[in-house]
Amino acid sequence: MAWNFKSVAIIGSGAIGLYYGGRLAQAGENVKFLLRSDYDEISANGLKVESCDGDFDLPKVQAFHTPEEIGPVDLVIVCWKATANASLPDVLPPLLHCATEVLTLQNGLGNCESIAGIVGPERVLGGLCFVCINRLSPGLVSHTAGGKIVVGEYAEGAEGRAAEIAHRFKAAGIPCSAADNLQRAQWEKLIWNVPFNGLSVAEGGVTTDILLADPAIEDRIRAIMHEVVAAANAQGLGVEESWIEWNIERTRPMGPYRPSTMIDFVEGRELELGPIWEEPIRRAEEAGVAVPEMRRLLSDMRHRVAERDARQ
Incomplete structure (x- = not known):
């Protein structure tokens, strides 16, 4: 049975989180951003993306200070640097309901294991971003090349999850495919x-x-x-x-x-x-x-x- 999601939380709203979350929101997905340093700017003026695939602005962004304010969602996307992973035990639980999935777009090895230790391995997916992207200033992201994401299962999970995420990302203008081997x-x-x-x-x-x-x-x-x-x-x-x-x-x-x-x-x-x-x-x-x-x-x-x- 295919898996579906109706709400998304972006954790780590730097260049990666703002760009991919912005693309999903632009396509009509229900995206909620956990924001810290950019909160005031994005709350007041929205998000601007300068992209080789087409610039776009989001005048209104669902911006939140805490995971408790966001509440449970269907899909959590972890985009912050792994140096912030010590905060995961506090940030993830308020975002979970019984079927929430967690996708990490972080670089390197060991991040899926860290998340699995908090939410259980059956919820976890990993994603790899092949993109040239920088956050120029609060609420402003520059995307100069690439953009593809490859998504895969960390462990055996609900059939169709990675493929559904890839399908929804592609519908939002994000090149994406499901990997048969995440490692x-x-x-x-x-x-x-x-x-x-x-x-x-x-x-x-x-x-x-x-x-x-x-x-x-x-x-x-x-x-x-x-x-x-x-x-x-x-x-x-x-x-x-x-x-x-x-x-x-x-x-x-x-x-x-x-x-x-x-x-x-x-x-x-x-x-x-x-x-x-x-x-x-x-x-x-x-x-x-x-x-x-x-x-x-x-x-x-x-x-x-x-x-x-x-x-x-």
Whole structure:
């Protein structure tokens, strides 16, 4: 039996949450946003999105300060950085009824497990966003490329959930597909995230065009990507080597793109080291794969963060 949803709560209304939640709301879905720093601006003036797929404004947005004000919904979409996951035990329960599903669009590994520990694995889905997007200011989002989401089941659940979410997202103008293997899709996303997010920090806070302008750094990107693929395949996931060149070539036209971790770094925020670097390294080595380039990258990132924090 197909599963359906009639109400959505967006948890983490940064670039990802505002963009995808905004697309759903524009299409007529009943979307409620949990807002903090943007609450006053969006409550008063709505949401504006500058998009390569067409700009749009939402003059009226369902904005809330607390999950208790939102109340139970059919679908919760977790969009905040994993560094905020300590708040999940307080935020999720007020949003649940007996059949609520929880979809995480967070980067890296371990987020589904964190959510499953609170709501139960049968409720949980994971999604991967392949998009270039930044929040420019309160209530203003810039979308410059991509936009596809891949959604998959974390564990055995109600038949048709991922396909229904993909169908509804596509109806809202969001390219979306249902994955037959969520874990494989997560590792495929890491092929880009590990090197590009990581090296943008390790090199001192630089954009992707600067990384690819240096042949030595491009070689390092490829070496890291090969380790990610090897780690995935040691777990039986069947990730194709062709993802390496595809990810590098799709990055060249992005120009001076600022990866999300680079933005967190230059703005003095905590980085998502756990899900994007530490947990993949742990799983790789548990599967018997040495990942010296990934370990070197993590060490370089920690060094940069320590330098930054010492200056603050």
